[in-house]
Amino acid sequence: MKLNIIACVKSVINNMLPGSNRNTLENMELNPFDKPAIEMALSLIKEHKGTLTVLSMGPKSATFGIHQTIAMGADRAVLICDPALKESDTYITAKVLGKALKKLEPFDIVLFGTRSSDSDTGHVGPQTAQMLDIPFIGNIHSLTADQMKNRWIVERKADGYLEAFEVDAKNSKEQKNSSVAFSVSSSFGDSNTFGRPSFISLYGVERAFADKNIEFWDNQTLGLKPEETGLIASPTKIVAWNKEKRSKACQFIDGTYDQKAEQLAQKLSEAGFVG
Amino acid sequence: MDIFLTEKHKIVRHSVQDFAQKQIVPIAKEIDEEQRFPWEVVDKMATLGYLGIQAPKELGGAGMDTVSYTIIIEEISKASASLGLCASVHNSVALYPILAFGNKSQKEKFVPDLATGKKIGAFCLTEPNAGSDASAIEATAIKDENRDSDHYIVNANKVFVTNGGVAETFLIFVRTNPSAGPKGISVIIAEKGSAGFIVGERENLSGMRANPVSSIRLSDCKIHASNLLAKEGQGLKIGLAALDTGRIGIAAQAVGICQGSLEEGIKYAKERIQFNVPIAKHQSIQNMIADMGTQVESARLMVYRAALLKDMGKPFSKEAAMAKLMASETASRVADMAVQIHGGYGYSKSYPVERYYRDARITRIYEGTSEVHRMVIARSLLS
Incomplete structure (x- = not known):
């Protein structure tokens, strides 16, 4: 069974200079x-053979992240890049990706990834699946x-439980094939033979x-008009975007060493850092 | 700084930084203290192509350019200069001369194992009585019984061999014609395991302690004549070409040490409170940080320029010598300032600047001392 896998990815800004929101290489x-x-796509292809296509929407400077995916092993990469797409919200992004x-x-x-490190919505995966009318399971x-049975068995962790699902690849009316969509948890690979952490090799960079x-x-490639995309078409618009002011407060714990340790452990547990 | 780097160079840097941060930084202190060569990490470096950076793809290498090589050595050295040294010497003075001067069968025999890191390479020029004056070497390779013999009998006593304790392929500088002076010097490729090939004691060095720098002795070691690199008498030419390239690697290593020292200096200056403020608020510390940053950028620009010239196929010997002189002297100064910013803590092994300080010092000595580099540069400028 050869697999055609598509991974939808995003290039994000990793280091913003003060007073700037410019994305550059x-x-x-x-x-x-x-x-x-x-990584999951590559391990599936290793097992079943097939191809990985990377799909992304973003500015020209987004090639950096796309080249990284080819260096990791993707076979083909498509970047949807159009000035009219600027400031599209997640709904329009999903529409374009669809x-x-x-x-x-x-x-x-x-x-998909579960979310992006810059906008953190987690919308695009499920919304895109909805656009295609195919099943979606998140955080697997x-x-x-x-x-x-042309069926997938997936596992995900949620709220302290390990869940397993069966999902049938769905053949919607207009589709030429049956497919299914997932977002992949950052914990993938922890127990996987593919072995994390994986690093980009020089051979991979050369290949990319x-x-x-x-x-x-x-937009033209996709048959979209400029007014159907970007800020104008987006149902949600960013009206304010300011750096959060963080305040640091120091808390002192009193008591004997044992009492202090006990209280500290409790506070860390309550805050969700341990336990 | 990055104005002339391509997107590909930037992805190379990003990838190596990711690897160095996760795999080398966590062990850098321990391998220095325990004088341990971390095979588990070196094997991963090999898988990623770091031991065949510029070797052609058909021979197992990554086929990259010199600027990429510079970036990779810089980033590995920032995490551990000992491992940067391993990669620099392996790539530039062990593998490169075989690529540049080897015949087809030598390339096919030696390059794939070196480029994929199955074997580590070493370069054996220095002897107890021949350091800066390389033409004073006493090692000999004499044809067995008569000149038509297809074997050399090699006798050599080599010291300060980087990678010596772990390497399997060695370039040995010898006299094939002891009466011909500098023109009688040749290079023989020796393999560990040959009868009479002895790996000596590991040096107990001040810095670069994770690299098994050792002495190597060949005692009546019989080596097939097909292992002669290029022709008899071409040893000094090969040595100079190798060292031209090697200088770029050592200069890149020095830049890595500089950058590490600068970043540690900045980090500590922001954390350390004295007179009720972080010491970064004090002008004397700011002056040091400003000087360190400026000098690091100057050194880096010179190293990248030498690498770019080499990639463009232009003469780069003088520029590489200037870059090596500048970067190594800068590394010593910048690491010294980083220790100064740390105060007493900088003199303890609790902070990485103590290691940078020791590692920086040798860059002014090996692969040509600063004094020899000044000689090379002056000769070029006065010619």
Whole structure:
């Protein structure tokens, strides 16, 4: 069973200079929450054979993160890049990705990160699945194929429980294939033979720049009008965006050493840092 | 700084930083203190291509340019100069001369194992009585019985061999014609395990302690004539070409030490409170930080320029010598200032600047002392 996998990823700003929100090649990298999706895709391909296509929407400087995914092992990469897409919200992003995914059919699985490190919504994965009318399960850390039944068995952790699901690849009306979408937990690989942490090799970097070119698509490629995308079309708009003021307060714990240790452990537990 | 770096160079830096931060930084202190060569990390470096950076892809290398090489050595050295040294020497003075001067069968025989890190390489020029004056070497390789023999009998006593304790492929500088002076010097590729090949004691050095710098002795060691690199008498030419490239690596290593010292200095200056304020608020500390930052950037620019010239196929010997002189002298000064910022703590092994200080010192000595580099530069400027 060869798999056609598509991973939707984002390049994020990792280091913003004071007073600037400019994204440049200097300060962009692959969203760290997308890395597990790429790793899961690569481990599935190692097992089943097939291809990994990376799909992203972003400015030209987003090539940094895309090249990273090719260096990790992706076979093909598409960057949807159009000035009219600027300031699209998650709904429009999902709509654009949905259009692009239709163009990339047939595929078996679409993988997402659970969220992005810069905007942290976690919307795009489920919204895109909705656009395609295919099933979506979030935050999975394990994915195995039940090949006889065209079915996937997935595991995820939620609220202290380990959940397992079966999900059938769905064939919606307009689709050329049956597929299913997941977002991949950052805990993927902790117990995986693929082995984390994985690092980008020089061979991978060479490959990313030697014979793999990023395909650039724009609104026209997807049959979208400028007014259907970007800030104008977005149902949600950012009206304020200020750096949070953090205040540090020092708390003192009194008592004997044992009492102090006990209280400290309790406070850390209550705050969710331990336990 | 990054104005002439391509997106590819930036991804190389990002990837190496990620690796160094997660795999080298956590063990850097321990491997220095215990004089341990961390095979578990070096094996990973090999898998990632760090031991065949510029070797062609068809021979197992990554096929990258000199600027990438510079970036990689800089970033590894920032985490552990001992490991940066291992990679620099392996790539530039062990592997590179075989690529540049080896014949087809030598390249096919030696390069794939070196480029993929299955074997570590070493460069054996220095002897107890031949340091800066390389032409004074006493090692000999004499053809067995008659000149038509297909074997050399090699006798050599080499010291301060970087990677010596772990390497398996050695470039040995010898006299094939003891009466021909500098023109009688040649390079023989020796392999560990040959009868008469002895790995000596590991040096107990002040810095670079995770690298098994050792002495190497060849005692009536019989080596096949096909292991002669290029032709008899070309040893000094090979040595100079190797050291030109090697200088860029050592200069990059020095820049890595500089950058590490600068970052540690800044971090500590912001944390340490004296006279009720972080010491970074004091002008004398600010002056040190400003000087350190400026000098690091100057050194880095010179190193990258030498690497760029090499990639462009232009002469780079003088520029590499200037870069090595500048970067190594800067590393000593900047590491010294980082210790000064740390005060008494900088003199203790609790902080990495103490290690940077020891590691920086040797960069002014090996692969050509600062004095020899001044000689090379002056000769070039006065010619």
